[in-house]
Amino acid sequence: MDQLSEKGNITRARIVETARELFHKQGVRATSIDQILETSSTGKSQFYHYFSSKDDIVHEVLRFYMRIVESGRGPVLLNIESWDDLERFFYDHVEGVRMLGYERSCPLGSIANELASENEQVRVDVNLVFGYIRNSISGFLKGLKSEGKLKKSADPDALSDFSIATVQGALLLAKVRKDGTPAENTVKHALIHLKSFAK
Amino acid sequence: MDQLSEKGNITRARIVETARELFHKQGVRATSIDQILETSSTGKSQFYHYFSSKDDIVHEVLRFYMRIVESGRGPVLLNIESWDDLERFFYDHVEGVRMLGYERSCPLGSIANELASENEQVRVDVNLVFGYIRNSISGFLKGLKSEGKLKKSADPDALSDFSIATVQGALLLAKVRKDGTPAENTVKHALIHLKSFAK
DNA sequence: CGAAAATTGAACTGATTAGTACAATTACTG
DNA sequence: CAGTAATTGTACTAATCAGTTCAATTTTCG
Structure with a gap:
């Protein structure tokens, strides 16, 4: 080049x-x-x-998402420092698919679902972004824990994965139902569960 | 024909x-x-x-899944009549992707994610299967409620959507991570949340 | 058996795919 | 201004795609 x-x-x-x-x-x-x-x-x-190839531009698109996420310029707040931030993290995602008429799910989840099993680079790229989000959420929870504001039984890493998975599932369900209600219910209950560990 | x-x-x-x-x-x-x-x-x-076409066989494959689900001959228990059944519903899914080396997510979720926005028949077909599962879970929860074994604040339909979404997200995350741990954590916490409505 | 119906094999079409070749043009720089 | 590097337009290739054609074969059943 x-x-x-x-x-x-x-x-x-x-x-x-x-x-x-x-x-x-x-x-x-x-x-x-x-x-x-x-x-x-x-x-x-x-x-x-x-x-150099179609695979190459897929990689570049995924790197673009990574830069968006790292720079905090994306449509979803990822610098999570409070319960309100975490709540916004969930509802920003639902709002994002609502704006697109519930005709799409997560852009990263979609690409991963389509290609991750046959294109290891895609899997790694998506993992990088998901890992960044995971660290953002678990960092917040670990901070709470060290301040004694989170129950000792709470596992920040596990709860971060739970958060990412529920968002992914919620967005997919919104697309299948072409309706935001199931997604809203899903993230609402995910948040209730997460907050149940607060003290 | x-x-x-x-x-x-x-x-x-x-x-x-x-x-x-x-x-x-x-x-x-x-x-x-x-x-x-x-x-x-x-x-x-x-x-x-x-x-008659490629779309036609996609439709037939989805109808096949519907028959599997309706007949109860699938790998996942869908006739949910107890908390143990619901627990098995979640863990059967995780076990299913574990057996395939975490290289696949939900077969229905994958097809829906790939095609639902451009092929309405696919969206409807997947919705039929998801709807059947939704009814199975919400039927169980409604039964509990009528017996006074579920908190009045619990919304069976919303919790059913929450269940389906968490499973979908958990399976996708397992594929992206090529590891079952995040999926296990996800369904574990989904179950804890669901059971928190029991009384 | 024998005819009708169901099933199958093989070769084909036209459109679309990812990727290439190469010359023409534009912009930068000393 | 001259040369070099970056950028772009056009035309092409070979493979693959969904779908068609049509005759041959097998099965069914009176």
Whole structure:
């Protein structure tokens, strides 16, 4: 790959953003490179100038999500420092799929579900993002525990995995039902359970 | 479609079973009809004799799951009449993905996640199965409630959706982590929460 | 048996796929 | 301004895709 000029960076970013949107909307395998190029008004030579393969752009889309999450610029608050923050973490996700008409689930969960068994890089990439979120939640819970504000029986790591899993399941259920109610009920009960460990 | 002879039924069932396995293993879009035919040692004319399209066999695979669930012949106990049954419902799912090396999530959730937004029939089909499971769990909880064995604040329908979502999320997380521990923790905490409504 | 119906094999089509080749053009830099 | 590097447009390939055609074979049943 050559050094990128400002113009090159813009083109590259436009391709990544278009791919990200299409992967979320319809899945990776349902999205052809030609469709990414047509939607982003880009030529094929440009695509293969910036990316080496379809697997490569999937990887770049996942790295994009990782940067979003790390930088805190995403639509979901991930810097969790209070019970209110944790509550917002859950409800931001439900609100996110509501805005999209309950026609999509989690963009990361979808890609992982579609490709993780056949593409180890995808599994690792998604794991990195999930791991970051896991650390964010468990860090909050561990902090509470050290302050004596969480029951000793509470396992922060296990409760973090529980949180991520319930969000993933809630978003999938919203998509299957095309209705936010089951997802809202799911995260509501997940929060009740988590807060039951507070003291 | 002509009337099916016994031989025809066997061929048809072989195709459905092969498609079901491949869809679960690698996804629907990653599975070509040619691969289904090669794996099941069947010719293409046979496939289009018994099924009208790829969408059609996806539908038939989902109907197969529905029959499995209704008949109680599946690997997961769905006739839930006690807390032990409900506990088994959760752990059967985790055990199911453990047996497959944590390389797959829920076969229905996977197909729904991949296709529900673009194929309404798929969404409806998966909803039928999820609805059956939902009724099974909420029926048990409603029974408890009428016997005064469940807190009045408990909402059986909401808790059923919570149960289905946590299972879906747990299985996805197991696949992403290639490890059963987060899924076990998830269903363990889901059960603790559900049982907190018992009295 | 013998005819009708069900089942199957093999070759084919047209569209779409990921990826390549290569020349043309634009932008940067000394 | 001249040369070099970055960027882009067009045309292409070989493989694979879902689906079709049609004749051959097997099974069923009076």
